[in-house]
Every structure is written in C-alpha cells, then in structure tokens.
Amino acid sequence: MDINNKTRIHWSCRRGMRELDIAIMPFFENDYDGLSDGDKQTFVRLLAFEDPQLFRWLMNQATPEDAELERMIKMIQKKNAERRSLA
Template sequence: MMDSRYDRAARQRIRWHSRRGLLEMDLVLTRFLDQHFDTLGDEEMDAYVRLLELIDTEFLEIVNGKRDVDDPALQPLVDMLRAV
C-alpha cells in the first residue's frame, strides 16, 4: 500500500463497517476484502466507503446486477464486487 489517506486504523474501521445484516452481502464482501482490500487505492476506497453507506437491500441489488449504480464513478468498484 502506497502513501494513502487511509491509514491502517481507517482501513480497519472500514473493514469492520463491511459487516452487513444480510448473509449474502457478508459472503460477497468477505471475498472482496480477502481479494482486493489491501490493494485498493484512495479513489477505490472512497467508492467502497460510499457503497457501504447504502442500505443492505439496495447494495445487494446493485452487486447482483438487478439495479444500476447512480454514480458512474462507483461503477469500477461495483464491477470488482460483481466479479468475486
């Protein structure tokens, strides 16, 4: 991880906030975190944090491709989530 606005403590908080109320989301996010979290750049981390602000059902619909993301800046991260 290069110089980042997200220090270790911030990343640990974000990882904690990745725990969701839906098992399906927990499974997807756990795989995503295991595969990509340590290599996310600041822009990707910004997008991930914004996605975490969504309610679980909306987030799941986006990840499952049943709903489009409103902000095109979030699409690359959504694509990463869909690929896990």
C-alpha cells in the same frame, strides 16, 4: 470514514444479509489493500448505502447511477468470480 481505518471499514463490511457478507467481505480481505486511494474512497462510500440497495446492485437487479459506484460494483463482482473459479 477514513480509508486507512481498516478496523472500522472491516466492521462496516459486516452486513445484515448473508449474501452481502459473502460478496463484500472477501473483496475487502483480499483486494482492498491493492486499491488506489480513489478506489478505497469509492468502496467506503459504497458501504454507506443500505443493505437492500447494495443487494440489488451486487445481484444485478439495479445499477448505481454514479459511474464510480457502478465500476466498484463490477470490480467486486469480477474479483469474487475470479476467486470462485480458482476454488
């Protein structure tokens, strides 16, 4: 998927699990534009995984073997935690 096709990426962010929508959509809407092209590619690559796997990673039930995916998961978690603390 092209990292500049925000419409398609936005659609891919919409998941079948509410918990994933709550984690992924705010990150995309608030932080995606500020990512480097490499991080955008990692984020798009992350979206290719199935919902159960993403859920396990985002809920700290498992860790991706790929270091870049693990870094992206931690970035999503950190940014979302920062937003919650400001609310």
